[in-house]
Amino acid sequence: MANLKVAIIGCGSIAQNRHLMEYEANDQVEIIAVCDIVEERAMVTAEAFGARSYTNYEDLLQKEDVDAVSVCLPNYLHAPVSIAALNAGAHVLCEKPMATSREEAEEMIAAAERNDKKLMIAHNQRFVASHEKARQLIESGEVGKVYSFRTTFGHGGPEGWSADGTDSWFFKKDQAFIGAMGDLGVHKADLLRYLLGEEFVNVAGFIENNAKEGISVDDNAVCILRTESGVIGTLTASWAYKPEEDNSTIIYGEKATLRLEDDAVHSLVAQYATGEIVKYELGQIQSNEEGGQTNTHVIDHFVDCVLNNKQPLIDGHEGKRSLEVILAALESGETRKISKLEK
Known part of the structure; x- marks a missing residue:
């Protein structure tokens, strides 16, 4: 089975301690790109995981052929970036809370359904x-x-x-x-x-x-x-x-x-x-x-759902x-x- 090509948008604490490590530990995943508005943080992370670095998520989505995206950003960016990734043809794992309003959550769900992509919220x-x-x-x-x-x-x-x-x-x-x-x-x-x-x-x-x-x-x-x-x-x-x-x-x-x-x-x-x-x-x-080094099973579940076309346990409706x-x-x-x- 081909590896899942993944990008992580946002290289802060949750990405470092959960998403990046758990993707790397999954042998069905290849981390190909990371993005953060702090250029140095993006570059250091990219180097550590053998990925390309970006400071603009729109550039990443345009230039990279990714299967799935983890959205690890401040809450107000969850909806716009998730929707952009879904519209670009990527499955999305978004950190919680999924959005800042009911309307934003509904727009995210609609984008996932319109593009026939998985949307999962990271409730571990x-x-x-x-x-x-x-x-x-x-x-x-x-x-x-x-x-x-x-x-x-x-x-x-x-x-x-x-x-x-x-x-x-x-x-x-x-x-x-x-x-x-x-x-x-x-x-x-x-x-x-x-x-x-x-x-x-x-x-x-x-x-x-x-x-x-x-x-x-x-x-x-x-x-x-x-x-x-x-x-x-x-x-x-x-x-x-x-x-x-x-x-x-x-x-x-x-x-x-x-x-x-x-x-x-x-x-x-x-x-x-x-x-x-x-x-x-x-x-x-x-x-x-503990430094958060234990596996949350969130990433493995998301990867399994994407690769085997399963419904995520916490889809957009559940997150909403x-x-x-x-x-x-x-x-x-x-x-x-x-x-x-x-x-």
């Missing part, structure tokens, strides 16, 4: 072993009726690992549009939709900037969510958790409570109403603290629904009213 939490196992336990009925949940994703903030440190685009509203909720909260919104197997209909959000000075986006957020069937719970996203990050989820059900990534050794602990406790050692979740939860939380935070999600 679905591929975590403990999360996959929890979904199976819920789906099989072993947990019984799910009543409630709490999920948290927090760390010290992007300045610790972003390519531009304290000057990172993550902190600038005109480039990021949203802070911790877009960086971390959207991952958990996607995970909960995946675990529970249903959509959220109501969101109440308290979205604050109370920890970091001089930034124009949120750094602490707590949301209350309600699903179609009445499952309720909380989602927390924070850039103010020190010294360690928290990436845990707890599902409270009729027959069992599932604790995911809440124990240092056991990535899933199932506590049954009968008193039985089952502890699973499934390998730890990827962490920014997870984005809409975050947009609803933002709206609630601004209006101080409960947001209703459209079907």
